[in-house]
Amino acid sequence: MPRFLKFSLWAGFAFLYAPIFVLIGYSFNASRRGSVWGGFSTHWYGELFRDEQILNAAWISLKIGVLSATGATILGLLGAVAMVRFGKFRGRTLFAGLMSAPLVMPEVITGISLLLLFISAEQLIGWPAGRGLLTITIAHITFCTAFVLVVLQPRMASMERSLEEASRDLGAGPVTTFFLVTLPVIAPAIVSGWLLAFILSFDDLVIASFTAGPGSTTLPMLIFSKIKIAVSPDINALATIIILVAALGLVAAMFFSRRQSD
Amino acid sequence: MSAVLHQIQGRMGKLFVLLPPYLWMILFFLLPFGFVLKISFSEAIIASPPFAPLFEFDPDEGILNGIFRIFNYQYIFEDSLYLNAYLGSAKIATVSTIICLIIGYPFALAIARSPKSKQGFLLMALMLPFWTSLLIRVYAWIGILRQDGVLNNILLWVGVIDEPLILLQTTFATYVGVVYAYLPFMVLPLYATLEKQDLTLLEASRDLGASPIRSFFDITLPLSIPGVISGCMLVFIPVIGEFVIPTLLSGESTLMIGRVLWTEFFNNRDWPVASAVAIIMLLVLIIPIIIFQNQQAKQEG
């Protein structure tokens, strides 16, 4: 490999990782002021686990994340089946457009439009009554589905068609074939898609801010309100934990996709 | 007879698969734009929700009166704040996209040309920051860029500068944050097209007498154009509406439309103006979004 490429590789990774390591370093700093090294300490981690507000927000984000990831995975899976297996059908272009537009749609637009939908729907039909966990989850499913589809569609397309045909040939109907052959074969991609959707939901600030109601403050919303005001060292500790969990999740996802290629 | 039944069953089965995601996206993605459009023609009032109804039922006449007010749009076009914010966003998005491409292309190429056995690991290393909250990663830059932050400390220690630079709350900080946050979105599609390229094409080009650099411009680059388009759109479009980065890193230095929309909505509670801002943003983005979707459709086919 040319030296220039090697340099870009290392420089690129240094750029991506420097802030993360700085953050992790700060989280073990005993000093309250970030700039001064006051010795190694796990003090801020202790603070974190005594902070009811943070624990509460984390619990809310976790619930929303699991629900959204599950919903988005189901919709994304159905969408991938339709896109890959149904050939040309009427409305396919619109369908493909709707399924991929959320990938690039600015979050403020998705956020404001969903909120206005919820409010108008409440005025018209009385549902959803107020905003909270349910509305955030609906909003998250909407934008996460696009990402799940991005993971699942290529896997589905590269799956050998004859596997499904063999199953039909051996006497299984289309539904049985889907559950006994298709699903197990693409299972690793489904796990990756779910994890990605969970992370996206767990990290989202903007869309959640628009669609949340009183009592449904998510973790990113809480973090944002804290760091907007001042640097707070316990957020460093929280960030470190989140990075660690994300890393574990990613390793898990990669592990599953490795297994799929075997 | 059974053949007809089988066909009907097949059609029902397809609908059963297609309808849930289709209806969901129509209901929660397409339809909401209609409400944004509607409310953008409404008037802000102090109430809950803070906008006047667009249609009023007149009990005397027994008819429904629609009152469309275009003054929200007039207001946006007359106040230079909005125009500047749109232009600011466009400038930041354009420049950041170019920087991402310049940094991201060799980065993606380096990953794609690494030994196959290492590529999985490198991709994982690339994805990891992306899987970590954007909010937290942007927040980390505050610790680096502020006056008593890591970067100033290092520069002081090395002796490049005598007194701390003001880095935070500048346009520079905005670019750093945006490029940092969106670089993976550029690298991933680039990697995907570069990784698929047949390396014997390059060997053939070299064999026919082209230099490595000539071969890059004649073979590698033209074949990676789909990845370049996807990557650029994946950066450009969302950056236009970016809110978190300008709020945390730019201070008053840079005006971006996403933040203006947020302020109108949450701080001024002027939902109709915020809606009009969103509608104009959407109109501006329609062409890039169509380019992006065409690219997606081509890659799929």
Place this chain on the structure above:
Amino acid sequence: MTVGNQSEFIRIENIVKKFGEVTAVNNVSLNISQGEVFCLLGGSGSGKSTLLRMLAGFDDPTEGRVIIDGDDISGKPPERLPVNMMFQSYALFPHMTVEKNIGYGLRRDGISKAETKQRVDEIMEMVKLSPFATRKPSQLSGGQRQRVALARCIVKRPKVLMLDEPLGALDKKLREETQQELLKIQRDLGLTFIVVTHDQEEAMTMADRIGIMDMGQIVQVGPPRELYENPNSMFIADFVGSLNKFKGVIKGQDGDDTIVGLSENITVKVDTGFEHNDGDKVMLTNRPEKLEIFSADSAEQPTTKNVLDGTVKFVSYMGEQTNYAVELGDDVVVRIAEQNHHMSTKASISMGDKVKVAWPARSTHLFSA
């Protein structure tokens, strides 16, 4: 169950398949009898795979119908047909063990776990897979995978087994062995095989009858020998085996023999039932291995009706045989393949030598040009 006519076990009636504007299969009719090994031979795009997919129920014919053992299968989904398919890629389920793969079809038919186990064990014994019962497909060799694919089909005792390029993925040595195993199983179980292949050698060695497909139509059906010896068209003659082709003109008749001019100075006698008039333009064909080559000064001399003088342009030694290209004059070049079974003076024939080419009147065919 209705039992159909034995020789019309499978009846394909005027089947047409169109994909939009493209006609992939064009009005094919065919009867296949029970216990037969029938080969569909054709190049890519000839329609052979489309025909097979219709027989298996993956595609519905645009027109016409298929009757298997008295039942019209048109429009029925693949899972309800008494036919099974061995896929070219084998299509083994990667997440299931060998045992599970083979038992899959039985379980789908509602056969009990116990009976499935028993029948799977029997089949695994038969195709020598018992030691690999709990392995996944990724842990098997190519030949073993092929046997799993076969076992998975035959365990269901299908009325017809379809094989899509069954030996395509195996290397040359394994092919011959597998071919024999396949035919043994076919005979032992009395199965009807429909084999699709583009490899004429595979078709010739396996099939009782071959149907050659071209551009969506079956151009000739018959036993391998008949197709080779008596092709009904230039296409078939050229498709099966190697061939000498010459443009010629009918010059006249000499008893049973037709006299054909290949050029101004070269005429040959052809013994064939071909209807003709003097002056007709024809294509004349024969097989390189039916011709003989002699050194001009050799003691051994040809006895056939046609003996032509020529010059050797090219010799290539192939091991079991030697190929020659001989120019007969007037730019007429003929290819000759000689078996190397005896050491003769022919071994010394080399490029530029003057030779005689023996050209039997019989084994030559005429087609209208």
